[in-house]
């Protein structure tokens with residue numbers, strides 16, 4: 001059987017682009033997200049185009065019991081994950097901390113931190129046992145900096161960074177690679193989700209400069225995975241040329 005890549009948040013944006021590149025490289029795919037229709041469309045397209053095998057799992061990574069039962073129901077050969085891309089994530093709201101919405105905070109912490117942990121807790125033991133595997137955690141420039149009104153989202157991405165370092169330490173004896181991939185602004189559904197369907201406000205985020213595309217990040221994920229066995233990319237921060245840090249953009253050219 002070909003190698004298996006498990007990608008969370010594969011129904012859109014960066015996860016979908018990763019699925020496409022890994023399919024092109026002949027990986028079989030285990031694709032996870034809440035929107036089944038999007039996953040099924042992607043599966044059909046990738047299987048027809050690249051002749052790979054693909055399983056989709058309709059799953060909310062925040063729901064620990066759902067995650068456990070989806071995992072338990074997988075055929076054993078599909079539990080032998082070679083590459084796990086912990087990508088499912090979101091931002092909700094952009095408010096000062098004294099006005100933050102509790103529901104927004106729960107959704108971000110539960111998805112970006114606890115969801116990543118739930119999935120990893122099930123996949124990592126097999127990697128440890130087989131003494132191989134590669135985890136790529138999708139962080140953000142928000143894992144490196146805290147920007148105005150980014151408070152809780154930035155905290156969740158700092159947590160992703162810390163957990164990645166922890167995984168690297170705990171898995172060191174077993175030869176399992178752990179990498180973090182931190183994008184700056186990528187034009188995906190991210191801002192529409194952050195602004196809860198306000199498409200106009202979301203579009204403004206990317207106006208006046210060339211943001212990254214989801215494929216730029218997927219390309220980097222493939223670069224990370226395709227290094228020789230003795231090389232690990234611990235941490236990769238990728239920004240649009242027109243973005244210097246979390247807040248400074250060159251929108252003049």
Ligand code: NDP
Pocket residue numbers: 008009010011012013014015032033034035036038059060061062087088089090091111115138139140141182183184185186187188189190191193214
């Ligand atoms: P999108 O909104 O386009 O995609 C997010 C994906 O995550 C979707 O497939 C969504 O699927 C999935 N997802 C969200 N919540 C859950 C959940 N509870 N359970 C399962 N899947 C879920 O955004 P991006 O592609 O941009 O984001 C991907 C990752 O990249 C995120 O972790 C984000 O924080 C990070 N990132 C994004 C940047 C950007 O500028 N776009 C920059 C830096 C980091 P569904 O709704 O079907 O469940």
Ligand code: 8X3
Pocket residue numbers: 139140141142150183184185186246
């Ligand atoms: C997403 C990019 O700049 O909105 O992580 O934090 S940013």
